[in-house]
Amino acid sequence: MKKQRILFLGPPGAGKGTQASMICESDDICHLSTGDLLRAEVASGTSLGKQASLVMSKGELVGDSLVLSIVEKKLSNISKGWLLDGYPRNINQAKALGELLHKLKQPIQVVVLFEIDDDLLVQRLLGRGRSDDNEEVIRHRLRIYKEKTTPLIDYYSKDGLLKFVKGDGEVSEISKCIEEILS
Ligand code: AP5
Numbered sequence: 735m736k737k738q739r740i741l742f743l744g745p746p747g748a749g750k751g752t753q754a755s756m757i758c759e760s761d762d763i764c765h766l767s768t769g770d771l772l773r774a775e776v777a778s779g780t781s782l783g784k785q786a787s788l789v790m791s792k793g794e795l796v797g798d799s800l801v802l803s804i805v806e807k808k809l810s811n812i813s814k815g816w817l818l819d820g821y822p823r824n825i826n827q828a829k830a831l832g833e834l835l836h837k838l839k840q841p842i843q844v845v846v847l848f849e850i851d852d853d854l855l856v857q858r859l860l861g862r863g864r865s866d867d868n869e870e871v872i873r874h875r876l877r878i879y880k881e882k883t884t885p886l887i888d889y890y891s892k893d894g895l896l897k898f899v900k901g902d903g904e905v906s907e908i909s910k911c912i913e914e915i916l917s
Pocket of ligand 1: 752789874908
């Protein structure tokens with residue numbers, strides 16, 4: 735049976751959001767992007783959004799407990815499959831997610847790691863032009879990714895959950911590779 739509890743891991747600009755939207759639409763599962771959820775909080779001017787806004791504009795990670803509260807609320811109310819995009823981002827978040835999913839009896843089925851060259855990421859993100867997509871902040875996000883998020887590669891490979899996909903190339907080709915992984 736096709737996998738329906740999926741985690742996407744990879745640096746900023748690797749194409750996680752692009753691929754996640756396509757899969758979630760075709761497989762009718764829920765796309766949970768913590769970046770999108772946080773930006774929605776910022777746009778609505780909630781107190782959570784106000785706390786997150788400055789941190790996000792600098793390319794730092796928003797506090798673990800704040801992000802967990804968003805993810806927990808969403809995951810606890812989903813009655814179908816899901817794809818987590820941009821969460822977890824450090825070991826502490828991964829442990830908290832593991833506990834939550836254990837409680838919900840919904841273990842992760844696969845972790846897809848996007849691999850791509852730094853310079854290509856920077857080019858892509860400069861072309862996208864989101865408010866946190868200027869070169870200085872992009873490079874900082876990349877440093878944070880390497881320092882805080884890459885330890886998750888070992889963390890999930892120990893569970894045998896990790897699969898790799900090349901993040902460069904045509905969107906449709908990458909999509910095919912992911913489809914194979916999920917099948
Ligand atoms: P988030 O929104 O997760 O941003 P990010 O990690 O920087 O990732 P992106 O969305 O930029 O990259 P992506 O891999 O999804 O690429 P995309 O598909 O968009 O997080 C933003 C901020 O929120 C963080 O810095 C942090 O402050 C906070 N945050 C979020 N989650 C958090 C957490 N768990 N804990 C703490 N803080 C958190 O593609 C990028 C561009 O490339 C697009 O223009 C796209 O069209 C293009 N593209 C995609 N695929 C291809 C392709 N194959 N070829 C050519 N172009 C392509």
